[in-house]
Structures are given as C-alpha cells and as structure tokens.
Amino acid sequence: MKEIKSNINIVGGGLIGAMAAYSLSKLGNNIVVLEQKSKFDQKKILDKRTTAISEGTKKFLEQINIWKEICYHAEPIKRIQIIDRNQSNKIYFDNQRRKSNLGYIVKNEHILDSLYRKLQKQKNVKIFNNVCIKDIIYQGNRIITKQDNFFVNTNLLLASDGKNSSIRKIFKTPIYNKDYKKKAIVINFYHSKNHHNTAYEFFFKNGPLAILPMQKNKNKFQSSIVWTNTNEFINSLLSLDDNKIVSILNEKIKGSVGEIKKIITKQTFPLKAHLNSKFFENKIIYLGDSAHSFHPIAGQGWNLGMQDVESLYNLVKKYNSLGLELGDEIFCKVFQKDNFFKAYRLYQITDKVDSIFKLDNIFFNHVRFSAINLIERSKKLKNQISDFAMGVN
Ligand SMILES: Cc1cc2nc3c(=O)[nH]c(=O)nc-3n(C[C@H](O)[C@H](O)[C@H](O)COP(=O)(O)OP(=O)(O)OC[C@H]3O[C@@H](n4cnc5c(N)ncnc54)[C@H](O)[C@@H]3O)c2cc1C
Known part of the structure; x- marks a missing residue:
C-alpha cells in the first residue's frame, strides 16, 4: 500500500x-x-x-x-x-x-x-x-x-x-x-428597500430571526434570513409554498428591508451545541x-x-x-x-x-425591557458588546 x-x-x-x-x-x-x-x-x-x-x-x-x-x-x-x-x-x-x-x-x-x-x-x-x-x-x-x-x-x-x-x-x-430541539432556516431573498448595510436581529419567543445584508445581485437588493424556531414550526413553514412563506416573513420583518420580492434559496440546519x-x-x-x-x-x-x-x-x-x-x-x-x-x-x-x-412573561419582559434601555443608553456597555461581536476584545 x-x-x-x-x-x-x-x-x-x-x-x-x-x-x-x-x-x-x-x-x-x-x-x-x-x-x-x-x-x-x-x-x-x-x-x-x-x-x-x-x-x-x-x-x-x-x-x-x-x-x-x-x-x-x-x-x-x-x-x-x-x-x-x-x-x-x-x-x-x-x-x-x-x-x-x-x-x-x-x-x-x-x-x-x-x-x-x-x-x-x-x-x-x-x-x-x-x-x-x-x-x-x-x-x-x-x-x-x-x-x-x-x-x-x-x-x-x-x-x-x-x-x-x-x-x-x-x-x-x-x-x-445540548440539543436545542430546534432548527435554523436560512433563506436568501430579494427585497424592495436598500438595507443600508444594516444587520437586524429580532428576538421572538421561539427564537431569534436575523437579517444579514448581502451584496446586490443584478442590481437587486439581497439579504439572508437566519430564523431559529421549533422543529414543528420550521417543518410546517417548509410545507407551504413560497408566496405563503413570503407573507409570513413580511409580517415578521416589518420596518427593516421593505417587502420580500423573491425567495432565492432555503436550507435548514438542526440546532445543537x-x-x-x-x-x-x-x-x-x-x-x-x-x-x-x-x-x-x-x-x-x-x-x-x-x-x-x-x-x-x-x-x-x-x-x-x-x-x-x-x-x-x-x-x-x-x-x-x-x-x-x-x-x-x-x-x-x-x-x-x-x-x-426566550423568557416570556410580564416580569421577564419588563426586566428585559429595562436592560435593553440601559444598554441603549450606556456607551461603555455598547462598546463592550460591539467589541465582542467584532472579535477585537
Ligand atoms: C445556520 C447557521 C448559521 C451560521 N452562521 C455563522 C456566521 O454567521 N458566522 C460564524 O462565524 N459562524 C456561523 N455558523 C457556524 C459555522 O457555519 C461553522 O462553525 C463552520 O461551518 C464550521 O466549519 P468546520 O470546517 O469546522 O466544519 P464543517 O463545515 O462541518 O466541515 C467539516 C468537513 O469535514 C468533512 N468530514 C466530515 N467527516 C469526515 C471524515 N471522517 N473524513 C474526512 N472528511 C470528513 C465534511 O465533509 C466537511 O467538509 C453558522 C452555523 C449555522 C448552523
């Protein structure tokens, strides 16, 4: 050999x-x-x-x-x-x-x-x-x-x-x-408004939904969604046709990149750490x-x-x-x-x-609301978080 x-x-x-x-x-x-x-x-x-x-x-x-x-x-x-x-x-x-x-x-x-x-x-x-x-x-x-x-x-x-x-x-x-018993669905899509190089992270009860700004393709605005949710939800989402998925997503991402024009690709990943x-x-x-x-x-x-x-x-x-x-x-x-x-x-x-x-009751929602307000107003905390995300700390 x-x-x-x-x-x-x-x-x-x-x-x-x-x-x-x-x-x-x-x-x-x-x-x-x-x-x-x-x-x-x-x-x-x-x-x-x-x-x-x-x-x-x-x-x-x-x-x-x-x-x-x-x-x-x-x-x-x-x-x-x-x-x-x-x-x-x-x-x-x-x-x-x-x-x-x-x-x-x-x-x-x-x-x-x-x-x-x-x-x-x-x-x-x-x-x-x-x-x-x-x-x-x-x-x-x-x-x-x-x-x-x-x-x-x-x-x-x-x-x-x-x-x-x-x-x-x-x-x-x-x-x-740890098995989170959840999936992440990754959807690349065209949309109506310029993303202006902004990444969005929406936190919902069943998991976060991130919108990541991509390069324009053929002069069309393009972004990628990474949405974590329960296995049941992601499976039922995938059983729908693209038009229905688009209307669900448009509701979720209001106030960000405008209307979703077309889904380009969809892929799912099991969530385990x-x-x-x-x-x-x-x-x-x-x-x-x-x-x-x-x-x-x-x-x-x-x-x-x-x-x-x-x-x-x-x-x-x-x-x-x-x-x-x-x-x-x-x-x-x-x-x-x-x-x-x-x-x-x-x-x-x-x-x-x-x-x-994930926590979702009046008490925790209030605590989280106060913490988010505190971070938004504190330059020091915001700098520490952005340094961590940038991998420069
Ligand atoms: C939905 C999602 C979004 C993510 N987004 C980000 C992000 O924005 N930023 C970030 O930093 N990370 C992100 N990650 C994490 C990132 O994707 C992984 O950390 C990264 O891909 C790991 O790369 P790897 O090469 O270690 O493993 P893999 O990509 O899994 O590669 C392993 C390779 O080994 C090969 N292989 C396996 N077994 C054998 C064998 N026995 N012999 C020979 N070859 C073998 C496989 O074929 C494969 O090519 C994300 C993960 C998920 C699930």
Whole structure:
C-alpha cells in the first residue's frame, strides 16, 4: 500500500480545515488534506449559508493574504439593530468610534471557492477527495491514518471533520452537548428597500430571526434570513409554498428591508451545541466545529474556529523556527490552554442569551425591557458588546 509522508495531515476540508491547510502551507509545511466528499470541486459547493466575518478574523485573513479574494464578495455591516419583540424596544450599534465596519457578510460558497483556488496552487498541499479513514495507529513518534488504497504518515493530525467528528468518536473524547430541539432556516431573498448595510436581529419567543445584508445581485437588493424556531414550526413553514412563506416573513420583518420580492434559496440546519472536554489527543488537535459548536445566535462559530486556526498558525511558526517536531505533548497542551476557555465562554454566552430572550412573561419582559434601555443608553456597555461581536476584545 502507498505511503505518503507529511508534517501535517488534515482530516476534513470544510471552512476550517481548508483555511488551516492554506495558512499552514504558507509556513512551508508539507500538508495532506483528506475530505470525505468531493468538496474541492467548485461545482459541488452546496452550502447556501452566509457567514458574518468579524473584524478580528478579517485581520488574520489579511495576514495570510486571502482577504483580497474574499473581500471582493463581502458586504460590510455598518449598523446593527437588535429588536426585542417590537420596534419600540431596541438597541442600535454602529462603529464610528473605531472607524471600521462591524463585520462582513460573505456567502460560504465564495469563501470556499477562493480557498480551493488558492490551495490548488500550493505545491506543498496534497488534497484527496472522497476518502474515508479506516484506522489510526501510532508508530514511534508518528501518527498514521489508513485509507482504502494508501496511508498518511505524519507528525500532527488536525481533526477538522465537523461537529459529528469521526476522529472524536474513534478516540472517545468526551463532550458536553445540548440539543436545542430546534432548527435554523436560512433563506436568501430579494427585497424592495436598500438595507443600508444594516444587520437586524429580532428576538421572538421561539427564537431569534436575523437579517444579514448581502451584496446586490443584478442590481437587486439581497439579504439572508437566519430564523431559529421549533422543529414543528420550521417543518410546517417548509410545507407551504413560497408566496405563503413570503407573507409570513413580511409580517415578521416589518420596518427593516421593505417587502420580500423573491425567495432565492432555503436550507435548514438542526440546532445543537457541544464542547469537547479537551481539544487534543496524542498528536491530534481538534479544530473548529470538531472541537466546539454553538447556537448561531451571535454568528460566531466559524470566527471562533478561525481563532483556533490563527493560534495554531502562531504555534507552528514558533515550532518551525526552533526546529522542533510538531505535535508533541507541550504543543498540544499550549493549544488547549490558548483556546479552550474562549470556546467555553462563547458556549455559555450564546446559550444564556438564547435563554434570556426566550423568557416570556410580564416580569421577564419588563426586566428585559429595562436592560435593553440601559444598554441603549450606556456607551461603555455598547462598546463592550460591539467589541465582542467584532472579535477585537
Ligand atoms: C445556520 C447557521 C448559521 C451560521 N452562521 C455563522 C456566521 O454567521 N458566522 C460564524 O462565524 N459562524 C456561523 N455558523 C457556524 C459555522 O457555519 C461553522 O462553525 C463552520 O461551518 C464550521 O466549519 P468546520 O470546517 O469546522 O466544519 P464543517 O463545515 O462541518 O466541515 C467539516 C468537513 O469535514 C468533512 N468530514 C466530515 N467527516 C469526515 C471524515 N471522517 N473524513 C474526512 N472528511 C470528513 C465534511 O465533509 C466537511 O467538509 C453558522 C452555523 C449555522 C448552523
């Protein structure tokens, strides 16, 4: 059986695995990417979601020289309105203080497409599509993955195989998890009024509804809705024809982007969150959704995964400069120390924010109303919240 040697073997070529491959290849490492689907084929990108890229992530994308390609497809967020139940109770954010945008909305297919194009030009990256790992073994200080026709012999294995990580299952790494028993429906649509680069987040009893400003398409205003609701509600919504869905949505998003003109795409995602009890095993690092996944209420899951990638990039750079072998015990423990707490904090914040906005009785509605008023009037609190959302705190 053929053996391929590498410094780094990445299992999973999604938004995080592909970004890890690209950034680490720039440090001169030999990299293998194993993807179970035919992902690295531009025609087969099926993810119709958009991602809100934070200012913090943007800075790293600039550093590794890929922002130029992505920003061509990015719509800046200049304002955010948070609306609790009705238009009279809201918080308004802009970012004139930092003279930068609050974030950027990009279609996932554009991020992946830019990445795959860049990766195909990197001579030190070998990509294998449609492969399935059969076994993982250790040989001295190397870790080996066995596939059907070949094996990869490496120093460091990165598990970026998503929230149902098969590597995590092989190693039985314990996790904390939560099933919200809800779904998020993502609807991209054309609308009548200019969004003026405003993102809206409406908080309803059954879950939040976000409207994210997208780039114009063929001169038409375009945005994306991410609406969390009960499984029953989303299933019944999907059973309706588009005209009925449009009239339900028009009622919900009043006072924002005008009338919905046409639904372009619809996709649903089950809502589950988890946190691995540790982000490493012997010579293995868990990255992105294989380490943590969150309620999408704050649009931060991928951004946090990108912080994992940036932290790994800095660690690998340090090890390379000292001539050390990647993936030893200290390497794994430093990665854990730098990244676990940030993920734990986001897991708690997203979970608690969801619970607070769900509460619906006279007492809690009054408390929330007062808290929103307090935040709206307090510059300090508003700055702290917008720095958190921008990933610059
Ligand atoms: C509705 C919704 C909206 C969101 N919006 C935002 C947002 O605005 N901002 C944000 O920061 N985050 C957002 N997120 C979170 C974000 O989408 C995820 O954090 C991100 O996609 C995770 O990327 P990943 O590469 O870690 O995992 P994935 O995208 O799941 O990729 C995993 C890859 O591994 C492959 N794979 C799986 N198993 C194997 C195997 N055994 N062998 C080989 N390959 C394998 C898969 O085919 C896939 O290509 C949102 C999430 C949802 C559900």
